[in-house]
Amino acid sequence: xxxxxxKLAVVTGLVLAFAVPFAATMVLTGSVAAVSKLEPKKPxxxxxxxxxxxxxxxxxxxxxxxxxxxxxPKYYRERNEPFEIEVVAYNAGVHMLRADTSPVKDLLxxxxxxxxxxxxxxxxxxxxxxxxxxxxxxxxxxxxxxVPNGPGRIIELQEAGWSYIRx
Numbered sequence: 001x002x003x004x005x006x007k008l009a010v011v012t013g014l015v016l017a018f019a020v021p022f023a024a025t026m027v028l029t030g031s032v033a034a035v036s037k038l039e040p041k042k043p044x045x046x047x048x049x050x051x052x053x054x055x056x057x058x059x060x061x062x063x064x065x066x067x068x069x070x071x072x073p074k075y076y077r078e079r080n081e082p083f084e085i086e087v088v089a090y091n092a093g094v095h096m097l098r099a100d101t102s103p104v105k106d107l108l109x110x111x112x113x114x115x116x117x118x119x120x121x122x123x124x125x126x127x128x129x130x131x132x133x134x135x136x137x138x139x140x141x142x143x144x145x146x147v148p149n150g151p152g153r154i155i156e157l158q159e160a161g162w163s164y165i166r167x
Contacts, residue, residue, distance in 0.1 A: 045081040048072075049162040052085060053154055054093030059103040062096045065167040066107045073115045083117060086157060090123035090150025094130065097122050099139040108141065123150030 050072060052065050069085050076083040095101045097120055102108070111118060124146040130138050147153040158164055 045079075048076055048081060048083045049157070049160075050083070050085045051154055051157040051162045051164050052087045052167060053150070053164075054087060054089045054096050054167070055091040055150075057092035057095040057101075061167055062093075062104045063107065065096075066104060066111050068165060068167055069111050069118055070114055073117065085115065085118045086153075086162070087118065087120045088123070088147070088150050088153050088157075089121065090126050093150075094122050094126050094138075097141050097144045099141050102141060105141065112143070120144045121147045121150075121153060123153075124148050126150060 052069060054062060054065055056062075065087065069087065073083045073085065089097050096104060097108075099105075108120075120141075120143065122140055122144055125148065127138050127140075127146065154164065
Protein backbone atom coordinates (compact mmCIF):
# COMPACT_ATOMS: atom_id res chain seq x y z
CA UNK A 1 0.00 0.00 0.00
CA UNK A 2 1.31 3.29 -1.02
CA UNK A 3 0.85 6.39 1.18
CA UNK A 4 0.48 9.66 -0.60
CA UNK A 5 2.74 12.52 0.25
CA UNK A 6 -0.22 14.62 1.22
CA LYS A 7 -1.50 12.10 3.79
CA LEU A 8 2.03 11.69 5.15
CA ALA A 9 2.38 15.45 5.54
CA VAL A 10 -0.99 15.71 7.34
CA VAL A 11 -0.14 12.86 9.74
CA THR A 12 3.34 14.28 10.39
CA GLY A 13 1.84 17.71 11.01
CA LEU A 14 -0.69 16.35 13.51
CA VAL A 15 1.98 14.38 15.37
CA LEU A 16 4.22 17.43 15.58
CA ALA A 17 1.32 19.66 16.63
CA PHE A 18 0.84 17.54 19.76
CA ALA A 19 4.36 16.20 20.39
CA VAL A 20 6.27 19.50 20.28
CA PRO A 21 4.13 21.36 22.87
CA PHE A 22 4.10 18.27 25.10
CA ALA A 23 7.89 17.92 24.93
CA ALA A 24 8.38 21.64 25.57
CA THR A 25 6.08 21.48 28.60
CA MET A 26 8.01 18.52 30.01
CA VAL A 27 11.34 20.26 29.49
CA LEU A 28 10.18 23.55 31.05
CA THR A 29 8.37 22.07 34.04
CA GLY A 30 10.49 18.98 34.64
CA SER A 31 9.19 15.47 34.94
CA VAL A 32 6.85 14.28 37.68
CA ALA A 33 9.68 12.31 39.27
CA ALA A 34 11.92 15.38 39.41
CA VAL A 35 9.17 17.51 40.96
CA SER A 36 8.44 14.95 43.67
CA LYS A 37 12.09 14.93 44.78
CA LEU A 38 12.12 18.67 45.49
CA GLU A 39 11.55 19.70 49.07
CA PRO A 40 8.52 21.90 49.55
CA LYS A 41 9.43 25.54 49.90
CA LYS A 42 8.53 27.01 53.28
CA PRO A 43 6.26 30.00 52.91
CA UNK A 44 7.51 33.35 54.13
CA UNK A 45 6.05 34.18 57.54
CA UNK A 46 3.04 36.43 57.25
CA UNK A 47 3.48 40.00 58.47
CA UNK A 48 1.25 40.58 61.49
CA UNK A 49 -0.15 44.10 61.65
CA UNK A 50 -2.13 45.57 64.51
CA UNK A 51 -3.91 48.90 64.90
CA UNK A 52 -4.54 50.03 68.47
CA UNK A 53 -6.97 52.94 68.92
CA UNK A 54 -6.90 55.26 71.92
CA UNK A 55 -9.73 57.75 72.41
CA UNK A 56 -9.69 58.02 76.19
CA UNK A 57 -7.64 60.20 78.53
CA UNK A 58 -7.81 57.51 81.22
CA UNK A 59 -4.25 56.57 82.31
CA UNK A 60 -5.32 52.98 83.06
CA UNK A 61 -6.58 52.54 79.50
CA UNK A 62 -3.35 54.06 78.17
CA UNK A 63 -1.22 51.67 80.25
CA UNK A 64 -3.29 48.71 79.02
CA UNK A 65 -2.68 49.78 75.43
CA UNK A 66 1.07 50.11 76.06
CA UNK A 67 1.10 46.68 77.70
CA UNK A 68 -0.47 45.19 74.58
CA UNK A 69 2.02 47.07 72.41
CA UNK A 70 4.88 45.49 74.38
CA UNK A 71 3.62 41.93 74.82
CA UNK A 72 2.34 41.07 71.35
CA PRO A 73 5.58 41.91 69.50
CA LYS A 74 7.51 39.86 72.08
CA TYR A 75 5.22 36.90 71.37
CA TYR A 76 5.78 37.14 67.62
CA ARG A 77 9.55 37.75 67.93
CA GLU A 78 9.81 34.44 69.83
CA ARG A 79 8.10 32.78 66.86
CA ASN A 80 10.36 34.64 64.35
CA GLU A 81 7.33 36.28 62.75
CA PRO A 82 7.33 39.95 61.73
CA PHE A 83 5.01 42.35 63.51
CA GLU A 84 3.96 46.02 63.17
CA ILE A 85 1.79 48.21 65.39
CA GLU A 86 0.16 51.54 64.73
CA VAL A 87 -1.37 53.40 67.66
CA VAL A 88 -4.04 55.84 66.50
CA ALA A 89 -4.98 58.56 68.99
CA TYR A 90 -8.11 60.65 68.53
CA ASN A 91 -10.55 62.57 70.74
CA ALA A 92 -9.39 62.53 74.38
CA GLY A 93 -6.81 59.85 73.52
CA VAL A 94 -4.60 62.56 72.00
CA HIS A 95 -3.59 63.44 75.59
CA MET A 96 -1.54 60.24 75.62
CA LEU A 97 0.77 61.68 72.95
CA ARG A 98 0.82 65.33 74.06
CA ALA A 99 4.06 66.62 75.54
CA ASP A 100 2.21 68.65 78.20
CA THR A 101 -0.56 66.25 79.30
CA SER A 102 0.66 62.68 78.74
CA PRO A 103 0.49 60.64 81.94
CA VAL A 104 2.47 57.84 80.29
CA LYS A 105 5.47 59.62 78.69
CA ASP A 106 8.02 57.36 80.38
CA LEU A 107 6.17 54.17 79.43
CA LEU A 108 6.01 55.36 75.82
CA UNK A 109 9.80 55.79 75.78
CA UNK A 110 10.17 52.21 77.01
CA UNK A 111 7.69 50.93 74.43
CA UNK A 112 9.56 52.65 71.60
CA UNK A 113 12.86 51.27 72.81
CA UNK A 114 11.59 47.70 73.03
CA UNK A 115 9.28 47.75 70.01
CA UNK A 116 10.95 49.46 67.05
CA UNK A 117 8.07 48.56 64.69
CA UNK A 118 5.57 50.78 66.47
CA UNK A 119 4.17 53.97 65.01
CA UNK A 120 2.16 56.57 66.90
CA UNK A 121 -0.24 58.84 65.04
CA UNK A 122 -2.60 61.59 66.12
CA UNK A 123 -5.81 62.71 64.48
CA UNK A 124 -5.07 66.13 63.03
CA UNK A 125 -8.74 67.16 63.26
CA UNK A 126 -8.72 66.49 67.01
CA UNK A 127 -5.41 68.32 67.46
CA UNK A 128 -6.72 71.38 65.61
CA UNK A 129 -9.90 71.33 67.71
CA UNK A 130 -7.82 71.23 70.92
CA UNK A 131 -5.69 74.13 69.70
CA UNK A 132 -8.80 76.22 68.97
CA UNK A 133 -10.34 75.39 72.35
CA UNK A 134 -7.14 76.03 74.33
CA UNK A 135 -5.93 79.03 72.33
CA UNK A 136 -2.36 77.76 71.84
CA UNK A 137 -0.49 75.17 69.74
CA UNK A 138 -0.56 71.61 70.99
CA UNK A 139 2.93 70.11 71.16
CA UNK A 140 3.17 66.38 70.57
CA UNK A 141 5.83 63.98 71.82
CA UNK A 142 8.76 63.23 69.52
CA UNK A 143 8.22 60.84 66.61
CA UNK A 144 4.45 61.22 66.55
CA UNK A 145 2.90 61.62 63.10
CA UNK A 146 -0.34 63.30 62.09
CA VAL A 147 -3.12 61.71 60.06
CA PRO A 148 -6.03 63.77 58.74
CA ASN A 149 -8.65 61.74 60.59
CA GLY A 150 -8.07 59.13 63.33
CA PRO A 151 -11.15 56.95 62.84
CA GLY A 152 -10.65 57.18 59.08
CA ARG A 153 -7.08 55.93 59.50
CA ILE A 154 -8.31 52.96 61.56
CA ILE A 155 -10.80 52.07 58.82
CA GLU A 156 -8.07 52.32 56.14
CA LEU A 157 -5.78 50.01 58.10
CA GLN A 158 -8.54 47.46 58.71
CA GLU A 159 -9.47 47.48 55.03
CA ALA A 160 -5.78 46.84 54.26
CA GLY A 161 -5.87 43.71 56.42
CA TRP A 162 -4.65 45.06 59.77
CA SER A 163 -6.07 43.50 62.94
CA TYR A 164 -7.90 45.65 65.45
CA ILE A 165 -7.78 45.28 69.23
CA ARG A 166 -9.58 47.67 71.51
CA UNK A 167 -7.84 48.22 74.85
